[in-house]
Amino acid sequence: MQAYCVKCRTQRDMNDPRDEMTKNNRPIIKGKCANCGTGLNIIGKTIAQMG
Numbered sequence: 001m002q003a004y005c006v007k008c009r010t011q012r013d014m015n016d017p018r019d020e021m022t023k024n025n026r027p028i029i030k031g032k033c034a035n036c037g038t039g040l041n042i043i044g045k046t047i048a049q050m051g
């Protein structure tokens with residue numbers, strides 16, 4: 001799956017994606033940019049929803 005990387009300034013593949021919940025009890029996918037290792041987030045989604 002892909003997410004926007006603020007460091008690369010483009011969409012990048014996400015390494016090690018995992019489901020978590022925010023403090024507000026919203027789903028969030030957290031992972032790392034495959035290109036530079038910066039943390040990537042997809043707020044409001046679960047891995048299952050991303051297919």
Ligand SMILES: [Zn+2]
Binds near residue numbers: 005009033034037
């Ligand atoms: Zn990056």
